[in-house]
Structures are given as structure tokens and as C-alpha cells.
Amino acid sequence: MTATTHQLTGMLFGLITITFFNLFSITPEHGTELILFFLIVLFGSLLPDLDTPRSKLGGRFPFFFISYPFNWLFGHRTWSHSFTFIAIVLVIGWGFGMAVDWEWYLSSALAIGVASHVLGDFFFDGGVPLFYPFIKRKYKFFVTARTKRPGELNISENLVAMILLLSNVILGVSHIGFDVWEVILMVLTS
Numbered sequence: 001m002t003a004t005t006h007q008l009t010g011m012l013f014g015l016i017t018i019t020f021f022n023l024f025s026i027t028p029e030h031g032t033e034l035i036l037f038f039l040i041v042l043f044g045s046l047l048p049d050l051d052t053p054r055s056k057l058g059g060r061f062p063f064f065f066i067s068y069p070f071n072w073l074f075g076h077r078t079w080s081h082s083f084t085f086i087a088i089v090l091v092i093g094w095g096f097g098m099a100v101d102w103e104w105y106l107s108s109a110l111a112i113g114v115a116s117h118v119l120g121d122f123f124f125d126g127g128v129p130l131f132y133p134f135i136k137r138k139y140k141f142f143v144t145a146r147t148k149r150p151g152e153l154n155i156s157e158n159l160v161a162m163i164l165l166l167s168n169v170i171l172g173v174s175h176i177g178f179d180v181w182e183v184i185l186m187v188l189t190s
């Protein structure tokens, strides 16, 4: 899964979280809090691939100071693509959130992004070692898409990205409070 598709997955996870808690009348107090939430989720959605310098973030300064040694020590799709890592990030997030008096959903934002990444890779290439380091086997969906290479026309990745984009737009629009179908009709008839 490419970085862009991972960010689309992260965005969707973020929107689902916000929408779900809106059902229970839990809404962020400030718009800035919501922006911060999505920025952290988007960063979290790229974080697991800091295990390789070949990823978008991992190849850049200052992140290659992490990706090179991590990749050398553990390899790609190991620790950072597991439930263990999600749990670690969640605990760190909650600890930090308590210290700075954040709402729980903001403290969970990084872990939500990481979880979206791990789930995304479950559907791509060789899958993910969900129970690493306890069980090193990689788990994947019974059909997997292949990650798009630069400049390649890759229908499976493009299709997944399109579905994600569409879901984001539908959920995002309905979150703002518009009737999705009314908006689609408006766009189509304009």
C-alpha cells in the first residue's frame, strides 16, 4: 500500500471515530482540536513504515535516522505492523494525553492512525505479523492487492484508493451535516 492510500485509510478511520462518538453526542469543543486530531492520525497512518528507508517518510530527513537502524535490526513489516505496536502507541498516547490534559480521542489519535496502517497492509502484498514478536507468521486477507510501484498503472491499488476516497467524501460531507445524496445530486445536475 502506498503512502497516499495509507493516508486515505487513516482519514477514513479518523472520520469513523469522530462519527461514532458524535452518535453519543461527544464532539470536539474546538475546531483546532479536530484539525490536530486528523494531523496526528495522518502521521500515525505513515508511522509503521518508518521501518524501511524505502517508504515515503522513512526516506526523508530526519526520519531516516530511525528507518535505517530499525530496518537493519528488525526488517520491514515486523514490530511496527503488529497489535503489540498498536498497544504500545496507545499506552504512550494515553500517558502523554493525561500529562497535557487531552481528550481521550486526541490521546488515541496516533494509535488510530497506526491501526489503520496495519489493517491496510493486511490487504496488501504479504500481509502483516499481527502477533509479532510472539508469533512471527504474517496474516493476510485471502485476496491481496499489490502495492503500486512509482509510475506504474496498478488497477488493484487504484481501485482501493478510489473506494477509500469516495468513502471519505461521503462520510466527511455527512459529518459536516449535509445530506450526502442531496449533495451528489446537486453536483450531478449542476
Ligand SMILES: [Zn+2]
Pocket (backbone or CB within 6 Å): 048, 049, 077, 081, 117, 121
Ligand atoms: Zn506498512
